[in-house]
Amino acid sequence: NAFEGCTSLKNITLPESISYFGWYAFKNCSSLINISIPDKVTDIRLSAFEGCSSLESVTMGNRVQFIGYQAFKDCSSLTSITIPESVTTIESSAFRGCSDLKSITIPSSVTSIGKYAFYGCNGLKSITIPNNVTNMGEYVFSNCANLTSVTISEGMKSFGQNTFENDSCLGSVSLPNSIKSIGKNAFKNCSSLQNISLPDSITSIGGYAFADCI
Numbered sequence: 001n002a003f004e005g006c007t008s009l010k011n012i013t014l015p016e017s018i019s020y021f022g023w024y025a026f027k028n029c030s031s032l033i034n035i036s037i038p039d040k041v042t043d044i045r046l047s048a049f050e051g052c053s054s055l056e057s058v059t060m061g062n063r064v065q066f067i068g069y070q071a072f073k074d075c076s077s078l079t080s081i082t083i084p085e086s087v088t089t090i091e092s093s094a095f096r097g098c099s100d101l102k103s104i105t106i107p108s109s110v111t112s113i114g115k116y117a118f119y120g121c122n123g124l125k126s127i128t129i130p131n132n133v134t135n136m137g138e139y140v141f142s143n144c145a146n147l148t149s150v151t152i153s154e155g156m157k158s159f160g161q162n163t164f165e166n167d168s169c170l171g172s173v174s175l176p177n178s179i180k181s182i183g184k185n186a187f188k189n190c191s192s193l194q195n196i197s198l199p200d201s202i203t204s205i206g207g208y209a210f211a212d213c214i
Contacts, residue, residue: 003029010054014038027051037061044071053077060084067094069114076100079123085109090117092137099123106130115139115160122146131155131176138162138183145169148192154178161185161206168192177201182209189213 092114115137184206
């Protein structure tokens with residue numbers, strides 16, 4: 001909670017000697033515009049930048065491995081972010097509500113994407129899931145109103161319920177031959193979906209998975 005609620009804070013320079021900052025470190029610093037995370041930091045912890053509604057730019061050090069629960073939730077001015085190749089885990093709700101986020105590259109080092117991770121990221125237009133991600137949690141890309149294209153790389157085995165629900169602009173989805181199950185409501189209300197090819201590897205499709213795709 002070191003700087004939590006410092007609503008007038010616009011800029012801060014963190015020394016390279018810092019290797020750790022705790023939960024809620026900059027939560028609700030609503031005027032903070034940019035942040036550079038020192039190279040020694042390995043974990044961006046729970047709600048570290050949640051509610052930093054003016055945050056436009058984040059530079060992560062090349063040792064970050066873990067982006068924690070709600071780490072950047074409701075950073076509504078964040079338009080792009082580069083996740084370094086060192087990151088393996090994107091926790092639940094990490095970027096939830098980042099409504100202006102237009103560009104994000106998920107590196108091949110990532111193996112886990114938690115539920116609600118990109119929920120409500122209305123600026124996203126396309127996304128590629130790398131091949132080391134084998135499972136995705138619930139609602140990961142749900143309510144991404146402008147998402148038009150999704151590419152899921154070889155290696156994905158299943159994704160949870162409601163993963164792409166209410167993505168009303170989603171017109172194209174590419175599924176790999178490794179996929180075995182599609183969760184309940186996974187593509188529900190994807191009303192623009194025109195093309196999807198279901199590979200022979202699929203053994204289970206959950207209830208209402210493609211409901212109201214009209």
